[in-house]
Amino acid sequence: MIKSNVKKVIAITSAIALxxxxxxxxxxxxxxxxxxxxxxxxxxxxTGKTPKYIFMFIGDGMSYPQVQITSDYYSALADxxxxxxxxxNKKLNFMTFPVTxxxxxxxxxxxxxxxxxxxxxxxxxxxxxxxxxxxxxxFTVEYETIAEKLKEQLGYKIGIVTSVNLNHxxxxxxxxxxxxxxxxxxxxxELIESGFDYFAGGExxxxxxxxxxxxxxxxxxxxxxxxxxxxxxxxxxxxADDGKAIVITETxxxxxxxxYNNDRKKGEWxxxxxxxxxxxxxxxxxxxxxMVEGGKIDWACHxxxxxxxxxxxxxxxxxxxxxxxxxxxxPDETLIIVTGDHETGGLTIGYAGTxxxxxLTNLKNQKxxxxxxxxDYVSKYKENNTDFDTVMKxxxxxxxxxxxxxxxxxxxxxxxxxxxxxxxxxxxxxxTRTGDEEISQEEYLLYGTYEPLxxxxxxxxxxxxxxxFSSYAHTGLPVAVYAKGAGSELFGGYYDNTNxxxxxxxxxxxx
Numbered sequence: 332m333i334k335s336n337v338k339k340v341i342a343i344t345s346a347i348a349l350x351x352x353x354x355x356x357x358x359x360x361x362x363x364x365x366x367x368x369x370x371x372x373x374x375x376x377x378t379g380k381t382p383k384y385i386f387m388f389i390g391d392g393m394s395y396p397q398v399q400i401t402s403d404y405y406s407a408l409a410d411x412x413x414x415x416x417x418x419x420n421k422k423l424n425f426m427t428f429p430v431t432x433x434x435x436x437x438x439x440x441x442x443x444x445x446x447x448x449x450x451x452x453x454x455x456x457x458x459x460x461x462x463x464x465x466x467x468x469x470f471t472v473e474y475e476t477i478a479e480k481l482k483e484q485l486g487y488k489i490g491i492v493t494s495v496n497l498n499h500x501x502x503x504x505x506x507x508x509x510x511x512x513x514x515x516x517x518x519x520x521e522l523i524e525s526g527f528d529y530f531a532g533g534e535x536x537x538x539x540x541x542x543x544x545x546x547x548x549x550x551x552x553x554x555x556x557x558x559x560x561x562x563x564x565x566x567x568x569x570x571a572d573d574g575k576a577i578v579i580t581e582t583x584x585x586x587x588x589x590x591y592n593n594d595r596k597k598g599e600w601x602x603x604x605x606x607x608x609x610x611x612x613x614x615x616x617x618x619x620x621x622m623v624e625g626g627k628i629d630w631a632c633h634x635x636x637x638x639x640x641x642x643x644x645x646x647x648x649x650x651x652x653x654x655x656x657x658x659x660x661x662p663d664e665t666l667i668i669v670t671g672d673h674e675t676g677g678l679t680i681g682y683a684g685t686x687x688x689x690x691l692t693n694l695k696n697q698k699x700x701x702x703x704x705x706x707d708y709v710s711k712y713k714e715n716n717t718d719f720d721t722v723m724k725x726x727x728x729x730x731x732x733x734x735x736x737x738x739x740x741x742x743x744x745x746x747x748x749x750x751x752x753x754x755x756x757x758x759x760x761x762x763t764r765t766g767d768e769e770i771s772q773e774e775y776l777l778y779g780t781y782e783p784l785x786x787x788x789x790x791x792x793x794x795x796x797x798x799x800f801s802s803y804a805h806t807g808l809p810v811a812v813y814a815k816g817a818g819s820e821l822f823g824g825y826y827d828n829t830n831x832x833x834x835x836x837x838x839x840x841x842x
Contacts, residue, residue, distance in 0.1 A: 385481075385666045388624075388650065388669040389672055391446060392633070396679060397671075397674070400680055404692075406421045425651050428813040432813075433811060433824070433825045434831060438459060438460065440460045444461055446672050447464045456474075456830075462513075474508070477832055488529070488617070489528055491621075492609055492650075493532035493626050494627045496515075500512040507521040524555075528612070528619075529621075531566075532605065533584075533589055534579050558577070559576075566600070569612060580600070581600075582596070582599050584703070585703075588627060594703045628644055629675045633675055635676055635803065637798050638694045666815075674807075675802075676802055676803070678798070680798060691796050693792065696744065701789055719758050732788065744795060754788065
């Protein structure tokens, strides 16, 4: 575990700029955080049509930097006319949505909030403590979510899709109510009790409880009438006639999640495939609400892995394509919202070592995520006591970084002596760690809680590309909101994340 004082220093530092900009509009909310924020909105005058089909896409950890770096990277790849950036400008599909807004993300605890509290704000319109899901700060009041209201009051079918574990904080914020996001078994019980129609994503955590002595969550789900699907072949055959379904990814990646997009094998389902199947089973004449989380954007940013961040931001954008296809068939009845819950990592486009230059095409040399490099390579290095020269061959093959030659050249992937020695030191730290060591502040600032070798590789590749990260945690940046379709006009402007719920509630007239 990282030391709490380190986390507090990072959180306080990242918050200073945001405090000045938002203080006037947030004082009331912070002093009375279990009540609705008093931001003035335009929703009170809305008289338009209620959207029958609602897609809520949440890029976990995705703020402006994650979206922009992905756009810039593909612009750089497309730039074949000698730095004619304007001509090569590539935008993600949701960047062209007709309505854009900006939402603040602070919670009752911090200006650098966590996913549980920010997803609570998005789903219920209330602030709460970091780590808490849909409950007030006394842990005695439960907040009803927009998904629960749409199902109970309007009869909408509900779908929850994520690239991480289905009982992780963000998806849980649409069906669960827990004082702690770590109450995974209890969250699974609420998933089952919700009666929602379609769940798809990574495996449930702690399926037999914290001590492993309780009845399997999957067995409980089947007893409650859910069809639990654990293979892609079964998922492909799923239809609306099968009733309520829980689809678990067959190819289990790190922590039981869907594979990072840059690790995905040919034919393996991506986030978009689970969304496509969700549309197929949820489509009905009454209406549906589908929340889709790109959860591994957050995980990649925590690890300071820019290449995987870009890959999974693309995965989210590709999932949005499925919603756009549906929108084109029902343009007057469909609403699509794309946003983030918070920013992760303090990602910046620009690095002190490259001044005003970026070399984003360097990132195309990354062939694997940090997580798969850990599991498939670093674990074997430790087991076999692999020498550094052999490790460097893999580093060059998988990330493009090259050892210094001592000659002047223009290869932006050749490491300097300083970078090379830093990588060698990280290798030595990785090879000598047992896992029981106390992490010093110096080591935390260098490596976070990640494998020193792996995170140093991504740091060097990031920096040589003109990219940097300032944190292994979350930051206080506001997030972008992109909207298209019925009622989308409400989502323009600068407001708090709780207002996203307010607008949805107003549009659908739920009580």
